[in-house]
Amino acid sequence: MELIAPDLYRLTSGGFAAPHLVMGAVPTLVDAGAPGRGPAIERELRAGGIRIERIILTHGDPDHVGASDYLRGVTGAEVCASLAERPLIDRSGWQALPLRRRLLLRAFFRGTSSPTVDRWIDGPAMLDGIAVLPTPGHTPGHLALDWNGWLLGGDAFVSGERFRESLGIFMLDRATARRSIESLLGRAPRGASSSHGRPAEQAAERLQALVDTWR
Numbered sequence: 001m002e003l004i005a006p007d008l009y010r011l012t013s014g015g016f017a018a019p020h021l022v023m024g025a026v027p028t029l030v031d032a033g034a035p036g037r038g039p040a041i042e043r044e045l046r047a048g049g050i051r052i053e054r055i056i057l058t059h060g061d062p063d064h065v066g067a068s069d070y071l072r073g074v075t076g077a078e079v080c081a082s083l084a085e086r087p088l089i090d091r092s093g094w095q096a097l098p099l100r101r102r103l104l105l106r107a108f109f110r111g112t113s114s115p116t117v118d119r120w121i122d123g124p125a126m127l128d129g130i131a132v133l134p135t136p137g138h139t140p141g142h143l144a145l146d147w148n149g150w151l152l153g154g155d156a157f158v159s160g161e162r163f164r165e166s167l168g169i170f171m172l173d174r175a176t177a178r179r180s181i182e183s184l185l186g187r188a189p190r191g192a193s194s195s196h197g198r199p200a201e202q203a204a205e206r207l208q209a210l211v212d213t214w215r
Contacts, residue, residue, distance in 0.1 A: 038070025058154030060088035062108035085141025137177020159197035
């Protein structure tokens with residue numbers, strides 16, 4: 001478990017996509033790792049003496065929700081996700097996806113049921129100090145989070161020394177995704193950490209440099 005800012009951690013046990021942990025008033029896990037990664041995430045949390053009470057899913061891709069049911073079962077945590085993401089999470093909207101995306105989802109979720117969500121969030125929200133921000137584009141109901149000036153970007157962008165867009169193969173609507181990234185600039189974030197990139201400070205400047213590549 002890597003401390004990246006006060007009360008904010010990046011976990012190493014989630015698989016392809018790194019979950020994050022916000023140790024606020026309600027200990028909150030952001031994303032739940034890939035299918036089969038639940039026991040490893042549980043061990044990492046337990047080693048830190050942490051029992052989560054909430055899981056916020058940034059979106060419905062398998063490397064973000066795969067261990068959600070397991071972790072919900074062993075911790076009793078409330079699972080939250082965007083209402084606009086519901087067709088992707090409950091699989092009712094899979095038939096409308098591009099064929100390649102649909103085949104990838106079926107392959108990664110093979111033999112598993114759709115994740116249980118306890119609370120559907122409709123629009124922006126505040127959850128015990130965590131700002132929940134709709135950032136559609138990568139998926140229809142993608143969420144980013146702001147915790148004390150740090151953006152937890154999910155797959156809205158890829159953080160690191162130089163911020164990048166998510167790979168085109170995984171992007172459902174690039175134009176909308178770019179507008180979502182532009183909207184995050186208004187928060188003037190101090191730092192940012194995405195699911196597939198390294199945490200970085202000076203996030204506002206790095207996001208601006210990314211936006212400048214298409215403006």
